[in-house]
Amino acid sequence: MKPRETTLEVGELKRPRRWHILVFLLPALIVYTAVMILPLIETLRQSFYNTVDGQYAFVGLGNFKVLFGDPRWAADFWNALRNNFVFFLIHMAVQNPIGIALAAMLSIPKLRFSAFYRTAIFLPTLLSFVIVGFIWKLILSPIWGVAPYLMDLVWLKWLFAPWLGRPDSALIAVSLISVWQYVGIPMMLIYAALLNIPDEVIEAAELDGVTGWSQFWKIKLPLVLPAIGIVSILTFVGNFNAFDLIYTVQGALAGPDGSTDILGTLLYRTFFGFQLQLGDRSMGATIAAIMFLIILAGVSLYLFVIQRRMRRYQF
Amino acid sequence: MSKARTSFARTGAVHVALIAYTLVALFPVFLTIANSFKSRNAIFREPLAIPTPETFSLIGYETVLKQGDFIGYFQNSVVVTVVSIALVLLFGAMAAFALSEYRFRGNTLMGLYLALGIMIPIRLGTVAILQGMVATNLVNTLTALILVYTAQGLPLAVFILSEFMRTVSDDLKNAGRIDGLSEYAIFFRLVLPLIRPAMATVAVFTMIPIWNDLWFPLILAPAETTKTVTLGSQIFIGQFVTNWNAVLSALSLAIFPVLVLYVIFSRQLIRGITAGAVK
Numbered sequence: 001m002k003p004r005e006t007t008l009e010v011g012e013l014k015r016p017r018r019w020h021i022l023v024f025l026l027p028a029l030i031v032y033t034a035v036m037i038l039p040l041i042e043t044l045r046q047s048f049y050n051t052v053d054g055q056y057a058f059v060g061l062g063n064f065k066v067l068f069g070d071p072r073w074a075a076d077f078w079n080a081l082r083n084n085f086v087f088f089l090i091h092m093a094v095q096n097p098i099g100i101a102l103a104a105m106l107s108i109p110k111l112r113f114s115a116f117y118r119t120a121i122f123l124p125t126l127l128s129f130v131i132v133g134f135i136w137k138l139i140l141s142p143i144w145g146v147a148p149y150l151m152d153l154v155w156l157k158w159l160f161a162p163w164l165g166r167p168d169s170a171l172i173a174v175s176l177i178s179v180w181q182y183v184g185i186p187m188m189l190i191y192a193a194l195l196n197i198p199d200e201v202i203e204a205a206e207l208d209g210v211t212g213w214s215q216f217w218k219i220k221l222p223l224v225l226p227a228i229g230i231v232s233i234l235t236f237v238g239n240f241n242a243f244d245l246i247y248t249v250q251g252a253l254a255g256p257d258g259s260t261d262i263l264g265t266l267l268y269r270t271f272f273g274f275q276l277q278l279g280d281r282s283m284g285a286t287i288a289a290i291m292f293l294i295i296l297a298g299v300s301l302y303l304f305v306i307q308r309r310m311r312r313y314q315f
Numbered sequence: 316m317s318k319a320r321t322s323f324a325r326t327g328a329v330h331v332a333l334i335a336y337t338l339v340a341l342f343p344v345f346l347t348i349a350n351s352f353k354s355r356n357a358i359f360r361e362p363l364a365i366p367t368p369e370t371f372s373l374i375g376y377e378t379v380l381k382q383g384d385f386i387g388y389f390q391n392s393v394v395v396t397v398v399s400i401a402l403v404l405l406f407g408a409m410a411a412f413a414l415s416e417y418r419f420r421g422n423t424l425m426g427l428y429l430a431l432g433i434m435i436p437i438r439l440g441t442v443a444i445l446q447g448m449v450a451t452n453l454v455n456t457l458t459a460l461i462l463v464y465t466a467q468g469l470p471l472a473v474f475i476l477s478e479f480m481r482t483v484s485d486d487l488k489n490a491g492r493i494d495g496l497s498e499y500a501i502f503f504r505l506v507l508p509l510i511r512p513a514m515a516t517v518a519v520f521t522m523i524p525i526w527n528d529l530w531f532p533l534i535l536a537p538a539e540t541t542k543t544v545t546l547g548s549q550i551f552i553g554q555f556v557t558n559w560n561a562v563l564s565a566l567s568l569a570i571f572p573v574l575v576l577y578v579i580f581s582r583q584l585i586r587g588i589t590a591g592a593v594k
Contacts, residue, residue, distance in 0.1 A: 012441045020498040024413035028406040028469050035466035036432055039440030039447060046442075067422075102336060105418065113330075119577070120337045122519075123344065126573050128527035128545045131566055134552055135343045136372065138562075146346065146362045181340070185520065192516050212325070230478065234433075234471075241436035244529060271442075288439040296570070299434040303427075 044292065047285035063286040077287070079258055080266040081294075083171055087262055088239040090175035091182075096231055098179075099186025104216055106187070107194040118191070123186035133248030136177045141165050164249065167259035174260050178245050182238075186231040193227035194220060226307075233302040240295050243268060263291050321323070326382030344570060351375055351563035358559055373566030379551060384569055387540070388547035395457050395543065396525050403521050404514055406465070407441035407472030412502050414473065415480040416488070417424035426477070438530055448535055455538040463531050468521040480506060490491065526573070544569060 009147045012050040050059045067073050102121060106114050124132065139146050140163060163173040197220060205211070241262030246254055252262035252274045269277065271284030349365050350358050357370035364370070414426050437444070444463060445454075453459040483506055491501045507514075532546040548569035555561035 018417065018419065018498075019412050021417050021419055024409040024502070025498075028410035028429070028473065031402075031406065031462065032429065032432060032466050032469050035444065035447075035462050036435075036437050036440065036470075037428075039443035040435055040437070040578070042443035043440045064583070076447070079585070098336075103331055108326075108329060111329065113333075117333045117337055121333075121340045123574075123577065124340050125523055126577055127344075127570060128548075128573075130527075130529060130545055130549045130552065131569050134562065134566055135347050139343055139346065144359065144362060144559075149362065180343075183340075188516060188519065192512055195512070226478070230475070237434050241438070243438075244527075267439075292435060292439065295434040297431075303430075 012296050035266065043285050044289050045285075047283060047284075047289040050282040059282075063282055064290075067283070067286055067290070073283075076258070076261070076266060077290075078265050080261045083260065084240060084242075086171055087175050087178075087242065088236060090172065090281040091179060091235050091239055092232065093181040094176065095183050096186050096228070096235065099183050099231065100190055100221075100228065102187045103190035103194055104182070104220070106191055118187075121187060122184035124181045127181065127247050128243035129181075132177065133245055136180075137164065137249055140173065165256055167257045170250065170256055171260045174246055174249055178242070181245070185234070186228075189231050190224055190227050193224040197223050227305055229302065233299060236298045236302075237295055240264075240291060240298070263287065263294075267291065345503070347563055348567045348570065351560070351567040355560055358563070375558075375560030375562075376568075377566045378558065378561040379568060382551070382554075384539070385544070385547065388516050388542050388544045391457060391541055392526060392543040392545070395460045395464065396522055399440070399468060399525050400518050400521050402461070402465045403468035403472050403519060407469050407517065408476050408507060408510070408514065409502070410469070411473045411476035411480055412506060414479040416506075426473075429470055429473045432466070433474055437467045437522050441534060445534060453535075455536050455541050457536065459535045459542055460531055460541075460543075463535065464525045464528075468525070472517045472521060475517050476510060476513055483509050494585070 045255055047063055049056060050063055050190075052059060067077055099135070102117075105111070106118055108114075128144060138144055142162050143247070148157050151157045151160050156313060161169065163169040201219065202215070205215050210218060241264060242262060246260050246262060246265050247268065250256075250260045252269055253263060254265040267284060267287045268274075272288055273279030346362070350362060352366040352372065353364075353370045354372035354374070357364070357366070357372075361370075366372075387468055410429060414422060414429070427443055448454050448459045453462070487505060487509075488501055491505050496504070529545050529549055530541075532541075532543045536542070537546070551565040554563055555565065
């Protein structure tokens with residue numbers, strides 16, 4: 001840090017430098033740039049390179065042409081992309097509403113056992129994909145029979161099927177396992193936001209006769225919208241990076257028949273190879289670049305359109 | 316009178332809903348732990364029963380504990396997680412303060428630059444990270460993991476913390492300045508205590524992916540001395556796929572440290588949330 005400061009001293013002659021800004025920023029900036037940004041740039045750079053006639057050479061958009069033009073690559077890619085969107089939509093439709101509902105219930109003042117509920121519901125989020133994947137594989141396994149047994153208790157046994165093994169239901173089953181694991185995150189973020197609503201606002205609402213349901217919809221929900229926005233974008237990013245759970249439950253082939261293949265597993269198979277297929281660094285980097293662009297698009301949408309429109313309240 | 320009754324009914328309904336969801340959240344964990352103490356026959360005959368003296372068995376644990384060093388794995392995971400979280404919180408809060416408090420040239424750009432890391436999974440750069448770690452001789456050290464996880468956690472920490480720092484009242488900080496506090500004192504003594512709930516939240520969100528990560532331990536630190544709990548249990552379970560006793564015991568052993576850590580940690584989290592809510 002010191003040598004850097006002396007080189008910047010020239011600027012100090014013009015107007016007082018606010019060194020503290022630099023001091024506050026520098027540690028984060030150094031670690032982040034060296035360990036994250038530079039390796040990422042290097043990986044993206046490799047998406048424009050490939051081995052041609054035994055020579056590692058710049059091929060421009062050649063890798064992307066193969067990905068979208070070659071029928072074998074294109075089929076895999078579009079399948080993974082479509083599955084990834086389904087995966088994301090299930091999270092948005094199931095995980096976030098449940099998270100908001102749980103947070104709203106937990107934030108009721110003087111609710112007994114609320115600490116216990118909060119602790120218990122957040123627990124699955126702390127478990128690793130390895131544990132969650134294996135546990136649910138066991139529970140949903142027809143060999144053990146826990147799931148059909150439980151469904152029998154509520155006369156729903158006829159509904160049971162080996163969901164993880166069927167192409168038409170495997171993706172939904174895996175998504176719901178992921179929802180089960182991660183519902184604690186929207187719950188905690190929105191819970192914290194609900195606690196931050198000043199008592200005066202709630203009191204004023206109560207004086208005006210706005211209580212219960214209508215208080216939640218008209219007062220609290222609008223005030224925690226920024227938190228819901230954060231939750232949504234985190235879900236989007238998380239889902240389009242997802243890999244571990246599907247890898248643990250369905251393996252690197254994301255079976256049955258590729259029905260649970262998402263971009264993360266496609267990237268893994270391409271990058272590092274699987275069974276007889278050799279790892280392809282350049283095509284892997286190409287898929288990584290596409291994932292980068294998709295995520296960039298989603299986050300830009302959030303930052304420049306959605307977040308701008310949200311009103312910020314300062315209490 | 317009727318108002319009291321409806322509020323009673325509403326509280327009751329809330330409890331029913333919360334208990335129902337709590338059961339959904341805890342049941343799979345309970346099922347795994349309960350069955351890990353049962354004999355093979357009992358696991359299949361009565362999966363939902365808790366172990367009785369007749370069905371009690373530790374055969375799974377015996378199989379699992381004969382191999383590998385779970386205490387060592389646990390230590391590695393704790394060191395990596397705790398050091399990374401400390402660095403993420405300190406560096407992240409400092410950067411978030413700089414971005415949300417001061418207007419300077421390049422502020423927005425800097426914010427966007429740091430936010431990039433939220434959307435790009437650091438995994439996309441794995442090959443180059445591995446090359447870098449090989450070059451600096453950090454492969455198979457916990458330092459490599461700590462560096463990667465600090466870089467991975469920082470963007471989200473900066474993002475969430477600056478959201479919260481904008482809610483800290485300007486009057487308070489200006490009052491501090493009038494009283495002659497330095498910018499560092501304002502940050503450490505006025506702002507940090509006020510955003511403690513947010514720090515606790517960030518700590519939890521930083522901890523989860525670090526503790527659960529399989530990818531980087533596998534690639535950067537797969538040596539026996541640097542294995543983390545997640546990697547260790549993954550290898551265990553992989554070995555015993557058909558031995559249900561061993562699988563359930565290995566799973567329970569992998570859950571156990573998380574449970575302990577969470578019992579310690581959740582108190583802190585709750586204290587953090589209830590103590591200094593930003594008001």
